[in-house]
Amino acid sequence: TLAQDIRDAAALLASATDVTVLGHVRPDADALGSALALGRALHQRGARVRVSFGEPDEAPETLRWLDEDGLLTHPDDLPDSEALLVCVDTPVPKRLGRLAGRVELAGAVLVIDHHATNTFYGGCNVVDESAEASAILVFRILDALGVELDEPIARGIYAGIVTDTSGFRRASPETHRMAARLLEAGVDPEKVVRRIVDERPFEWLPMLSSVLREASLEPEAAQGRGFVHAVVRVDEARTVRGEEVESVIDVVRSVREAAVAAVLKQDVTNPAQWQISLRSIGIDVSAVAAEFGGGGHRQAAGCTIAGTAEEVLAGLREALERAPLL
Ligand code: 5GP
Ligand code: MN
Ligand code: MN
The missing domain is CATH 3.10.310.30 (Diaminopimelate Epimerase; Chain A, domain 1)
Structure with missing residues (x-):
């Protein structure tokens, strides 16, 4: 069951000391927000953590400010492999682009995703197509881990939810209740939406x-x-x-x-x-x-x-x- 998969994921993360968190190529706010929120939580627990994605070389300017701890790592600067690889918002390894081969090399693989086409390519798979965003699944795993939300963690999760639900248009009552907790943790929703969705250069x-x-x-x-x-x-x-x-x-x-x-x-x-x-x-x-x-x-x-x-x-x-x- 999903509840059991979430507990298994939390157990895997609780003992993790060396973790790479990957999002899909050309990452959106759900991929990067989820990856950075999870990355920060693990970093705070003392793990060595990197967050990366296969292309392009730089994170979109609109999302870079979600990286409070400098976890974003260029693919060329990743180690050859890691003890635990976490893939978020990524239904198949191919969507990792040039990083797809890491799935075979990692000590363990955790997949966190909400695409119906997910192939369950991890040893542990938290996959739920009824979740409106992968960030919702990350939130539930952080709860199972007993992580106390701080503003940067909550901001990453909020960014994923607000974009994948098109501004809460496709959000369930339960997702709104989660959002309330994110605001209580200090997220400024106007600022997040302005910087990620609304603001554009004149060009x-x-x-x-x-x-x-x-x-x-x-x-x-x-x-x-x-x-x-x-x-x-x-x-x-x-x-x-x-x-x-x-x-x-x-x-x-x-x-x-x-x-x-x-x-x-x-x-x-x-x-x-x-x-x-x-x-x-x-x-x-x-x-x-x-x-x-x-x-x-x-x-x-x-x-x-x-x-x-x-x-x-x-x-x-x-x-x-x-x-x-x-
Ligand atoms: P977008 O139009 O925002 O790039 O993508 C919309 C949705 O389609 C997202 O859920 C994204 O993950 C998925 N998607 C976009 N391009 C591809 C692709 O080339 N392969 C797969 N498997 N999914 C894609
Ligand atoms: Mn995505
Ligand atoms: Mn998504």
Whole structure:
């Protein structure tokens, strides 16, 4: 059971002295907030702790301030292996990018995740697809460990929950009760949301303007319902930070006529490749992403596809025709 898995995880962490905590590639606030909250708790208990992720080399500027203890470690500076490897918000080792091989080398592996597609690749797996964020599972493990919340730990967990629930829109009563404890521990919710979600450099405006001008709505392309998409090309992506490129989907998904939204993000290091963000209200887009070797949740998924933007869109339209309805 989940309760037993949480107790097993707490026991594993209680005796840990040498721990690497990894999030998925291009980490979001759930991956990094969860990893840093857990990392700080273990660091305070006296363990040697590093937090890392496979790409890019630097954490997004919007998330770096969650690292109160300087635990973030460049992948090249990690030891060859560790006694305990903890993977958060990562359904399959492949999502660790160049760090995937560490799963085989570590003394023990603990997986903490909320993706339905998780393959239980750890020796201990705290996996619950009904959790709205991996941070919720980290919170429950910290409770089982008897960790006293301080503001930085609570901030990391709050960051994961507030982003993965789209600002508590998809949060259960129990998750709101958890959030209340995080605020009591000192989290400033306005500051967290402002720094991670709302605040953008000025360059975001011209980039967004250029991208949205070319956005397109196909009224019937998603099994008779609307499909809206936009394309961020390298010359546009290069004018801003990665965070700003990632935020485009949040604007595009607001189109009322669309059941499915996609943003095609051209890879700045390999322009023949596109990272695709998918959001949906009526169709299982994790099935669409899975057709291209990606994954995610039914309403929010992603994948990487090679080709021209037109070829990528044609592939997505075909996959959308086959995807299960929600
Ligand atoms: P985003 O559009 O924010 O990059 O990703 C949305 C969701 O899809 C997240 O849950 C993310 O973890 C997942 N996702 C994005 N890209 C990939 C991918 O290439 N492979 C897998 N397995 N999941 C992805
Ligand atoms: Mn994530
Ligand atoms: Mn998550």
